[in-house]
Amino acid sequence: MDLNQLEAYLRPQHLPQVQDWSEGWAWLAGGTWLFSEPQPGLRTLVDLEPLGWSELEVTEAGLSIGATCSLAKLSQFDWPAAWPACAAFRSAISALAASFKVIHLATVGGNLCLALPVGTMAPVMLALGATYEVWSPSAPPFQLPALGFQTGPQQTRLQPGQVLRQITIPAAQLRCQVDVQRFGLAATDPALALVVGTYDPQTAQVQLALGACLPAPYLLQFSGLPSAVEIAQALDAELPLERFVHDARASAGYRRQLAQVLIQRCLEGLRC
């Protein structure tokens, strides 16, 4: 939609050209959320597109994903056969329940930094142990772990003017088996609960990232494939009912039930 109150639209060729970051400024990645609803406080958009941060790089150390890599590019990439965990990208993008026309434009970094509870890239990055490289126009880059990056609904550890530049995932994690489970009200509804699970055949480590049902994604870790009892114990200990999202779409209790069901189904997928 038209953002009629917008006063400026910047297209920097280099990040340091962005000067005097102020209140009412926002980074523009794909635009698929920013242009999808009114943005009352927004005055200036800084378009990241000309910076060309959309690379996908496969090295022996692992994978690096440019922040403005489109979801379509990530979804359609021809992954090394030794990295079965990369299947999670496609599943998670599918779980976003967005139109393929949105997937063309929406970006990996946009999905992470928007930090909606229903975001699907964040649980994947949590399960895969990703690290985020953060840039700003006037300060040196630094790294943040995916774990803890999203702190709440539309809240991250990024400070005003800071921008996600790149995501890196270690190769060891990409060699894991993976399974993604989602549940929504309808076939194409944003998820009520999402579980991304990885299983490392070398170490028997299981990582279960829960999304959509919590204000921010959460990682459950097990040293082997857990039993139903162990899962229930972990949920009870780490995620009491009040931690789950409770809104008009579904109650906290129902989301918790879904989380349990999806974890079971995810583990069944990982066992196969």
Place this chain on the structure above:
Amino acid sequence: MLEPLSFQVNAQPYTEACAPGSSLLSLLRRLGWAGVHAACASGDCGSCTVWLEGEPIHSCLYPAQRIGGHAVTTIEGVAQDGQLSPLQQAFLAHQGFQCGFCTPGMILSAEKLSGLSEADLRLALRGNLCRCTGYQAIVNSILNQPEPSEPVTTGAVGQSIAKQDGPALVTGQPVYTADWSPPGLLHLKVLRSPHAHARIRQIRTDLAKALPGVHAVLTYADVPRRAYTTAGHAEPVPDPLDHFLLDYKVRFVGDRVAAVVAESVAIAEQACQLLEVEYELLPFVLDPELAMNGSSVIIHDEPESQQIYARDRNIAGHVALESGNIAQGFAAADFILEATYTLPAVQHAHLEPHVSTSWLDEDGTLVIRTSTQVPFHCQRILSEILDLPRDKIRVFKAQIGGGFGNKQEVLSEDLCALATLRTGRPVQWEFTRTEEFTATNSRHAMTLRLKTGVKADGTLVAQDLEAIGNTGAYGNHGQTVVFLAGYLPLGLYRCANTRFRGYAVYTNTLPAGAFRGYGATQGSFAMESHLDEIARQLGLDPLELRRKNLIRPGDPIGVGRSEDHFNLIGSYALDECFTKVVQALDYVPGQPPRVEGLRRRGLGFAVSMQGSGLSKVHTAGVRLSLEPEGHFCLKTGAVDVGTGSDTSLRQIAAQILDVSVGDLQLISADTHRTPFDAGSYASSTIYISGQAVNLAAQNLRGQLLNFAAQLWQTPAETLVLAAGAIRSATQQLSLGHLAQLAQAQQQPLVAELAYAADESSLTFAVLGVEVEVDTETGKIQVLRCVQAIDLGTAINPRICRGQAIGGTVMGLGYALSEELWLDQQGRILNPGFRTYRIPTAADVPPIEVILVQKADPYGPLGAKGVGEITTNCIAPAIANAVAHATGVRLSQLPMTPERVWRALNRDPA
């Protein structure tokens, strides 16, 4: 404005500057590419799809500032050298559209989705919403799948003649209201209330008026204070007169506060934010039962309002029907069931929003081009509230992008017209999708309490129904909707002792209004769930119980007094409908549910009836002429809301006059160019307007034969009209020649008449579904759906199927996913397609439609209404199938997974 950008659209070069926040959608529409449709502006519906360098995108999400150096293709650029693309041709061949508003986006998306399975295609179409077709015709178009074959007929009637507007729709022609406007256009925006109930003490307009580009600011102080109803009904108007152009009081979150007229939408929006409104907050009430019993809030205390049943109790309308003696009936019953059914407010979600454009003609006539189902009622209402003679107001519709009852209202025309009168300028007012969800109308949320007494064999002996409908802040359609909620479902069954009490109750919420099914949808859910539950508890077959009690040919409607009725049984093929549905689903009475692990499958059924138009009060005028050039001109006030009724009406005339549909020029729905028609509502267009066309065509046919008979000095009975000519045993006269002779003799060949039906025939439908319930999550999946409709003659079977599938899918959304959520302050929490879930292609099961054709003795060429009934059955059928599968009865819609899961776990929270 920033630096101009150079780009191409459909190979045409442009260099344009645009505002920093402009979307590509707005830029393309500003440049005149009207095939790019604006419906949600949030990237959810896909109507604005274009190709950017060959890749489909939602143009509403794309910053116009990024377009420099790029090439864009819109629907207008898909056909090459006048040759439609194969997919455009497939959409025409399979009629993959109704109103056509989603069509350009569907085609541009599907062009890039080749080689997918049907399941994958349906998933891939999740960014393309359609509210009319139920997607089946769209999927068939894309996959080029064969369609059901229809019986071969000789005349035009009974053939699936293509919708005549198809070529314009698949090529994105500028046919909708917003696609054209006169030069010098101003834009109107309304500031809407953030409060559920407040008195406006003062509105300071100075800052807004001072903003450059603002032409007028209108508040309650600037408008005549006349109470009217926004509902488009024929006189005598049954609705409360309780609405004002602008008022000193707001009654729901979203109510109108003030209007701004400015050079652009952006300036008007900005000026609205500069209005300083001083509110005196008033206590509010959101719950209808509280509003009627025990609240001190009076929503309509203003003295000017009229026709309110009991304003001190917030009761807008009241219905009481009674026959027999229910106390005696219940005393004679072997078994009594009492239950309460709770139904939500839901939204029409027509893709084209409400939009009007008004201007003053050269002779001073106020002209309103608008997306309306009721142009003539609109003209009358505007005449009353603006104090202008009717003939100084011209209202006409362009192509309509869906209505479903929400455009049987005057919601955008009134302020738009007033703004033109005040400024002298053309003015346009187009609603945003948020306004559609928060400030138009909903289906009435309703609570129905039903008590039924039966004998041990299932014979009904007493029924007592109370319906409390939440009519929101204004009473438009309230009483009549509540009436149908009781009258039709109770009337469907024989029962000697029946009582119905209905209340349309004001609350401080979004007004409820007309919506396909019009109360019958709500009542059918209660009745069909209730009878199913009685059968279950008595161990009877639910279909057998219904068949034992259903009304039969010759029966009067049993509820209330006969003078309360306006329907009768004409043709009757309910038995055949049952047989067909039972066969299609292989239903065997008493068959147990299928259990597969944690999943359970069951079958469920429902029956419904709906009238065909409104008898006596619904008038349709037609003027049919043979023009001097030799073709026929059909002028009708009837409104095609996108269904294809304009084509069906021509088929009726073509049948009588033995010409092809293409030989009939149609001019429709224009108060200055066509005769009066009450409009498109109550499943009336074919039954009433179609009968007017039929009678006019018969009349004109007689005139043509008489003309030739006089010419040849031979009795008219010896002549035939066929294939564009009149023939006797020895002579032949082409219609072209006849027209010239008639013109030379100054004898007009015109039939002009108005028709109102004495009685309205009942259409019946039976629907069955098979569902699977995931007991771990509560999710319902509909596996199969079969509906048989007793619709008389299908004038155009494909259009009738389109109504059936589209209506069923609308009912599917009502059953499973749609609900307007209100917070405790009366704000709607899901005013957009991302959070208000209408079915997507992937949510729709295979739907089989069986048209049971048995000619009706009253309808035109045997036809009955079919527009609404198709929505009624699927929700109760699903609830009944879930009960069969799991033993658990759902009595609240929508049947969300959480509600099902809670019911399965006996958890009421």
